[in-house]
Amino acid sequence: MSPEPQNPPSINILGNFAGLIGVLGIFIYFIGWVYRWAYFGFFALELNTLNLPHESFLIVPIQIIFGNFWIFIRATIAITLTIAFIKLTFWIISPHPNIQNQPNRTQRLLEKIYNFPLLKILRSLAQLIPQSLRQEIIVVIWILASLFWLGRFQGLADAYRDAVNNTSTRPIVTLVTAKDKLPLGRNLDDVFINPSLKDSHIIGDMEQFKNIIGKETNDLTDPQKPIIWRLLIESNDWVYVFPSMPSDAQFNQRPPVLAINRGDGGVQLLIISPPNLR
Incomplete structure (x- = not known):
């Protein structure tokens, strides 16, 4: 062989x-x-x-x-x-x-x-x-x-x-939409007027929603706790934005994340609020 x-x-x-x-x-x-x-x-x-x-x-x-x-x-x-x-x-x-x-x-x-x-x-x-x-x-x-x-x-x-705002590398975001499309947000002609919630429905924690009302725009009045909205990611017609946390935020703290759907010309809002870990 x-x-x-x-x-x-x-x-x-x-x-x-x-x-x-x-x-x-x-x-x-x-x-x-x-x-x-x-x-x-x-x-x-x-x-x-x-x-x-x-x-x-x-x-x-x-x-x-x-x-x-x-x-x-x-x-x-x-x-x-x-x-x-x-x-x-x-x-x-x-x-x-x-x-x-x-x-x-x-x-x-x-x-x-x-x-x-x-x-x-x-x-x-x-x-x-x-x-x-x-x-x-x-x-x-x-x-x-x-x-x-x-x-x-x-x-x-x-x-x-x-x-955290002072160290964040995420871009500052500005989202403009028709007032009848999104229950959250400020009126451009008068930012001090709360948006009308007529015909809006909610499921889940009401406090999460209330905690964001009045804080929808960037505010640098308090340098220690500024309100800066940043873009996390865009994916599948969803835009994820969040208010960055102050510099003294603990590692177990989490910012609320707003998931905004832009599909089919409409706008839907989902508030994702991670719990603070113990």
């Missing part, structure tokens, strides 16, 4: 490189999705309801890792800890760990940790999986956990930054 043809080394290298690019693409998309999920979740918006282009999830990781010096340092620390946890997990599930070269006190401590009952159960379960697959699963789990933490942390941090 003639020997089976061997693939040239260049083909194997290209195949491995293509596989690596595919895996990196999955990780990049994952951290981008987590970032978007955390960012818009801060404003109580479901990510699945927004029509975001898929390529945007691949660009976001640049901000998560290289946004500034401190973000890069945090990402570097996270990568270092991930590698350390991967090696620690390998040691925990190893049937014969090498601890003989350690000092006596350190060796006894490592033996106690290694023989901990819960770790024994984990080790027994791990032995049911082939070793090569077992190691790959551990690596993937720890990488995904690290990426999830980085994406969520940065998403919430950026959302809070944009929610």
Whole structure:
């Protein structure tokens, strides 16, 4: 029998490189999705309801890792800890760990940790999986956990930054519509007159609606608590706007978000008021 043809080394290298690019693409998309999920979740918006282009999830990781010096340092620390946890997990599930070269006190401590009952159960379960697959699963789990933490942390941090007026990067918004189309808003001819609510109906919390009446326009009278309306996002004929929070706002505070529908030439209003987290 003639020997089976061997693939040239260049083909194997290209195949491995293509596989690596595919895996990196999955990780990049994952951290981008987590970032978007955390960012818009801060404003109580479901990510699945927004029509975001898929390529945007691949660009976001640049901000998560290289946004500034401190973000890069945090990402570097996270990568270092991930590698350390991967090696620690390998040691925990190893049937014969090498601890003989350690000092006596350190060796006894490592033996106690290694023989901990819960770790024994984990080790027994791990032995049911082939070793090569077992190691790959551990690596993937720890990488995904690290990426999830980085994406969520940065998403919430950026959302809070944009929610606070002094640090917000969201544009100031002005929305003009016919007075019979929107129950909220000021009359252009006299901003001190409340809009007529005749023939308007409401479902839900009346206080949310009342809290916004009289604050529909930007007001810099009080420098400590200015009212500045900003655009969060436009998606699927919906415009999401919110009044930015003052500089002394706590991280667990959330601004109300107004979702205004412009479809079919009409205007519908939805007030989304995330609860203040405890």
